[in-house]
Amino acid sequence: MGSVLVTGGAGYIGSHTSKLLLKKGYDVVIYDSLELGHKEVLKYLPGAKFVQGDIGDGQLVADTVKKYDVDSMIHFAAYASVPESVGDPVKYYQNNIVKTLTLLDAINSQGVKHVLFSSSAATFGETQYVPIDEKHPQKPTNPYGQTKLDAEYILHWYDVAFGIKSVALRYFCAAGADPEGELGEDHTPETHMIPLTLFAALGRRPDIKIFGTDYPTHDGTGVRDYIHVTDLGHAHILGLEALKNGAETTAYNLGNGKGYSVREVIETGRKVTGKTIVATESPRRPGDPAELVASSAKIEKELGWKPQFGDIETIMRTAYEWFEKHPKGYASEE
Ligand SMILES: NC(=O)c1ccc[n+]([C@@H]2O[C@H](COP(=O)([O-])OP(=O)(O)OC[C@H]3O[C@@H](n4cnc5c(N)ncnc54)[C@H](O)[C@@H]3O)[C@@H](O)[C@H]2O)c1
Known part of the structure; x- marks a missing residue:
């Protein structure tokens, strides 16, 4: 099936998606600093490889891609608090943009051509109409949403320049827990x-x-709009399969x-x-x-x-x- 680098795979959505990837037969390489993630999730992800590292460490990313023969990436790792981003935009630009650039350069240097990206409803800003489709204007009203939108543009230009094809999934409110009861949501502080x-x-x-x-x-x-985290996970697998079957770079909104x-x-x-x-x-x-x-x-x-x-x-x-x-x-x- 291929080997997938899952950045932020020890976090909430990343761990649930990793479980589904393993069930589908993918080789899963979780790459997480554990700053906000939980090593306990690994117990429920048998067979997954784990690398503790920062996405800003380009050498470690490149070495990991080479070591595990990675051919695609799902990029969950980010900071994701709207109020925190308003108070500290630099922190958000550093992690969600600067380090994402380092990460993309590292995977590009190793020839990875398929990327799934965690984008957000926060890229839309003020709601102009509902339901919000992909044509809705994207005018973020906070630094967090702006970093997610900027990353969507960066991925577009990585396609133009390097042929990296990507799918951005703009989640609305992720919620719920693994129906098998093994994985759940553990954010500190919790804001959802x-x-x-x-x-x-x-x-x-x-x-x-x-x-x-x-x-x-x-x-x-x-x-x-609340979307179950397992349904979100399935969307990533469909996105990955579409890219492997030759899909072009695109974005999808994801809610119920x-x-x-x-x-x-x-x-x-x-x-x-x-x-x-x-x-x-x-x-x-x-x-x-x-x-x-x-x-x-x-x-x-x-x-x-x-x-x-x-x-x-x-x-x-x-x-x-x-x-x-x-x-x-x-x-x-x-
Ligand atoms: N939870 C939601 O409702 C929601 C909605 C829209 C978008 N998103 C996006 O989905 C993604 C995952 O969200 P989540 O709720 O699972 O968050 P989370 O905090 O549970 O998981 C993020 C993971 O990324 C890791 N991480 C962060 N920065 C890193 C770095 N520099 N290097 C390595 N690892 C790093 C953290 O340790 C954590 O395990 C994020 O990109 C977020 O912006 C989430």
């Missing part, structure tokens, strides 16, 4: 809506904040195409957990759009992608099962 809601159910937080109740949505709270409001997520959390979840209404946060919902029609049509775990209850149940068994995240396994 679904984990925070479930932490409130588990008593790990006193409440869940509703930021803004006066949005022009059906119940006044913000609407987001259905939005859920903050109140609906909290209500689903109560239903799935059977527990009390205290919701506290707070003012809007600057920069939060009212509604972010993807059109995934392009990837459905061109690559035959279909979400298997699309409903919000399944997404929240799989996440909850993992959080219940891992009160301290992966550290619970030590």
Whole structure:
């Protein structure tokens, strides 16, 4: 099947995708600094090779590609917090752009021609219409989104100059956990809506904040598109197969195409957990759009992608099962 370098493979989406790649018969080489990832995931990725290193270390990347005969790369490694990027744009440009350039030069020096890239809904900025398709203007409103958009352009020019073909997948809100219960979401600090809601159910937080109740949505709270992390993983495999079959460089939006409001997520959390979840209404946060919902029609049509775990209850149940068994995240396994 080939040998895939998975940067950031010890992180949330990278580990879930690696599990699927292994099941499909790919050789998987996880390349991660472990700054934000977890070595415990390796236990659930039998057969995966692991290299602890920084994507900014071009020599180590090139040596790794050579050693494991890598022929494609999925590039997850990045910093991904919007508020942090607003306060410290340099950190984001360094990791997500400067080090990504070093990484791309290193794989290019070894003849790797296929790249899957983790892009983001944050590249779109203010929502002009929903569902957001690939033609929606991309005008990021924060440095994180800008670095993801810049990386999309960089990949375009690497195709023009070096013939590296790439697929950028613009995820909306990744959520849920491995349906087999082995892998889950462990971010510090956690900033995502679904984990925070479930932490409130588990008593790990006193409440869940509703930021803004006066949005022009059906119940006044913000609407987001949640996509199960395993469905995301499948999209990467389809993208990889398409590149191997000669596809051109392109980008796809990836979501369920259905939005859920903050109140609906909290209500689903109560239903799935059977527990009390205290919701506290707070003012809007600057920069939060009212509604972010993807059109995934392009990837459905061109690559035959279909979400298997699309409903919000399944997404929240799989996440909850993992959080219940891992009160301290992966550290619970030590
Ligand atoms: N989680 C989401 O909802 C979401 C949405 C849109 C896009 N994305 C993108 O998906 C990718 C993965 O997100 P995630 O939620 O799995 O994040 P994560 O933090 O769980 O995983 C990122 C991994 O990359 C590693 N890493 C970071 N910088 C590195 C470097 N310089 N060298 C080597 N390793 C490095 C970290 O140690 C971590 O294991 C990111 O690129 C993110 O921007 C995530």
